Amino acid sequence: MGIGSVSQPNTSFGKDARSGGFHPVARWKKAMTPRALQEVESVIGETLLSLGYALGGAPVAESAPARFQRMRSLYEWYFGTKLVLKTKTPFGRWFASRELELASMRSESSTNALLSARAPVRVLQIGNYPPPMCGWAIQLKLVTEELRRRGHVCEVLKINEGRQIKSPEYVDVQSGPDYLIKIWLYSLRGYQLNVHVNGMSKKGYWLAMAAAVTGRFLNQPALVTFHGGLSQDFFPRHDRSLAHHAFKALFRLAGKVACDSEPIRQAIVQYGVPAENVQSIATFSPQYLQFAQVELPPAVEAFLARYPRVLLSYVSFRPEYRLDVLREGMRRYREQDPEAGFIWLGFPDKEVPAAEQFVANWPADERASLLLLGNLNHDQFLTLLTRCFVYLRTPACDGVAASVLESLALGIPVVASENGRRPAGVVTYDDPSGADMADKLRFVRERYSDVKSGLAFEMNDDNVGRMADWLAGISLAEASESTVAVQ
Structure with missing residues (x-):
C-alpha cells in the first residue's frame, strides 16, 4: 500500500468508473484476500x-502483527518529525520532498510500481x-553519470582513500559516526542506499552491514553490489563459520543483490x-574504453x-596481490x-612508503628494472x-x-593467475607459482604474434x-522491451 499524489494517484477509481463497476464504499472488503x-x-x-463501518473479516483476538506496529510507529514518527522540521526550523527543505510518503513505504507489488520505476529516483x-x-571506482563513476543523465538524482558517499577531502563530486566521510549519520539522513530523505562490498575486507563488510540495517529499519532495504570472484577470504563459505553467517545476514537484509557473473550469483543464492x-550484471562495458591518449x-x-x-x-600492497610471487616470476x-x-x-598514497620499503633492499639490477607508480587517472x-x-x-x-578486459579489448596480451573465470585469450599460470608465471611470460614472448x-574481444552490452x-x-526484461520498442 502506498500514499498517492495528484500526479500519480494511488487509486483504481478511474479504471473502475470507465468499466461501469464503480462501487467505492467499503471496497477493501472485496479487494483484499481474507x-x-x-x-x-x-x-x-x-x-x-x-466511523460507522462494519468489519469485513472475522474478529481478530490477537493484536496487530509486530511488523505493522513498527510501520505505524515509523509513519507517526516520520511525519511528525517532518512536520516539525518543515514548520519550526530552517531545515525543512532538506527533509521535505515532492512525495508525501517516506520513499521506503512503497510496496513493490502496488499498482504504481511500474510508474514509480519510471519516475526519477534518488540513489546514494x-x-x-x-x-x-x-575497477570499483570506474564503475561507480560511470553508473552515477548514467543515472544523472537519465534525470535521476544520484549522490556518492565516498569510502575509499581521500574520503575526508571535501569535493562537489561526492559526499565526504570524516569518521565512522559521520558515516552512520549520513546514511541515516539520506535514507530519511528518501534515497535508496546502494552499498558496494566484497568478500575480502572486514571494514568494508561492516560499512555494508550498517547500510543494510539502516535500510531495513526504515523499511527500504538497501541494494548491495557485490564485487570479486569465488576465491575471496570470506566468500563463499558454505559451512558453519562466522564468515558464512555474516554474509548470510548481509545478503538477506539487503533488498536485492547484484554481482558480476552467474557463478557468483549461484554462490549467493546458496x-x-x-x-x-x-541479479547478475557484468561490470565491464564499452564506456570503459572511452579515453583520450595523454602525455605520461x-x-x-x-x-x-x-x-x-x-x-x-x-x-596494491595487500596479501591477495602476492608481491613475493610477482617478484619471483x-x-x-x-x-x-x-x-x-x-x-x-596502483598503490594508493598511504601504501607507497611500504612498497618502496619492500623493494629498497633488492639487488641494484633488479631494482632498476622496476618502476613503482602510485595511481593514474583512467586516461593515463x-x-x-x-x-x-x-x-x-x-x-x-x-x-x-575490468583491467583484464580492457587489455584484451585493446589488443594487449594478458598473463594472469588461474581462478577459473579468466576470459578467452588470457594465458593463465598456476597460482601461486612464480616459476609457472615466468614460463607463461616466456611462452607469450616466443609466440607473441599468435x-x-x-585476442578477438567484442563488448556490445551496455552493462x-x-x-x-x-x-x-x-x-532487465522490462528494460529489454523498452530498448526493442525504441529501436
Missing part, C-alpha cells in the same frame, strides 16, 4: 468501527570513487537468498624508452629476457596500457577484472546502462 483483510483490520479496525551509492582510480533477488609523466616516458618490452601490473623471467622492464601501478592508465608488452595480473580473488591474433536500470527499479 488474510490481508484480517491483518489490515487488526491495525485500523477500531478506527473503521468508530556507497563505495570507491576516484581518485584514486580502481546462502538462502531468493534467486529472484540476486616524464619518469614513465623515460622508463618506456629504456626497456623495449615493458610488462604492466596493477597492484619477474626475476625468473628476466633471466631469459634481461631487456624486460616492469611497472607496478589506458594510454600506458596501450604502450606495454604484456599486462600481468596476480590476484586470484578478483573474478573477471597470442595477439587470438553501465543495465546497472542504472537495476538501481532505478527497472527489471
Whole structure:
C-alpha cells in the first residue's frame, strides 16, 4: 500500500468508473484476500468501527502483527518529525520532498510500481570513487553519470582513500559516526542506499552491514553490489563459520543483490537468498574504453624508452596481490629476457612508503628494472596500457577484472593467475607459482604474434546502462522491451 499524489494517484477509481463497476464504499472488503483483510483490520479496525463501518473479516483476538506496529510507529514518527522540521526550523527543505510518503513505504507489488520505476529516483551509492582510480571506482563513476543523465538524482558517499577531502563530486566521510549519520539522513530523505562490498575486507563488510540495517529499519532495504570472484577470504563459505553467517545476514537484509557473473550469483543464492533477488550484471562495458591518449609523466616516458618490452601490473600492497610471487616470476623471467622492464601501478598514497620499503633492499639490477607508480587517472592508465608488452595480473580473488578486459579489448596480451573465470585469450599460470608465471611470460614472448591474433574481444552490452536500470527499479526484461520498442 502506498500514499498517492495528484500526479500519480494511488487509486483504481478511474479504471473502475470507465468499466461501469464503480462501487467505492467499503471496497477493501472485496479487494483484499481474507488474510490481508484480517491483518489490515487488526491495525485500523477500531478506527473503521468508530466511523460507522462494519468489519469485513472475522474478529481478530490477537493484536496487530509486530511488523505493522513498527510501520505505524515509523509513519507517526516520520511525519511528525517532518512536520516539525518543515514548520519550526530552517531545515525543512532538506527533509521535505515532492512525495508525501517516506520513499521506503512503497510496496513493490502496488499498482504504481511500474510508474514509480519510471519516475526519477534518488540513489546514494556507497563505495570507491576516484581518485584514486580502481575497477570499483570506474564503475561507480560511470553508473552515477548514467543515472544523472537519465534525470535521476544520484549522490556518492565516498569510502575509499581521500574520503575526508571535501569535493562537489561526492559526499565526504570524516569518521565512522559521520558515516552512520549520513546514511541515516539520506535514507530519511528518501534515497535508496546502494552499498558496494566484497568478500575480502572486514571494514568494508561492516560499512555494508550498517547500510543494510539502516535500510531495513526504515523499511527500504538497501541494494548491495557485490564485487570479486569465488576465491575471496570470506566468500563463499558454505559451512558453519562466522564468515558464512555474516554474509548470510548481509545478503538477506539487503533488498536485492547484484554481482558480476552467474557463478557468483549461484554462490549467493546458496546462502538462502531468493534467486529472484540476486541479479547478475557484468561490470565491464564499452564506456570503459572511452579515453583520450595523454602525455605520461616524464619518469614513465623515460622508463618506456629504456626497456623495449615493458610488462604492466596493477597492484596494491595487500596479501591477495602476492608481491613475493610477482617478484619471483619477474626475476625468473628476466633471466631469459634481461631487456624486460616492469611497472607496478596502483598503490594508493598511504601504501607507497611500504612498497618502496619492500623493494629498497633488492639487488641494484633488479631494482632498476622496476618502476613503482602510485595511481593514474583512467586516461593515463589506458594510454600506458596501450604502450606495454604484456599486462600481468596476480590476484586470484578478483573474478573477471575490468583491467583484464580492457587489455584484451585493446589488443594487449594478458598473463594472469588461474581462478577459473579468466576470459578467452588470457594465458593463465598456476597460482601461486612464480616459476609457472615466468614460463607463461616466456611462452607469450616466443609466440607473441599468435597470442595477439587470438585476442578477438567484442563488448556490445551496455552493462553501465543495465546497472542504472537495476538501481532505478527497472527489471532487465522490462528494460529489454523498452530498448526493442525504441529501436
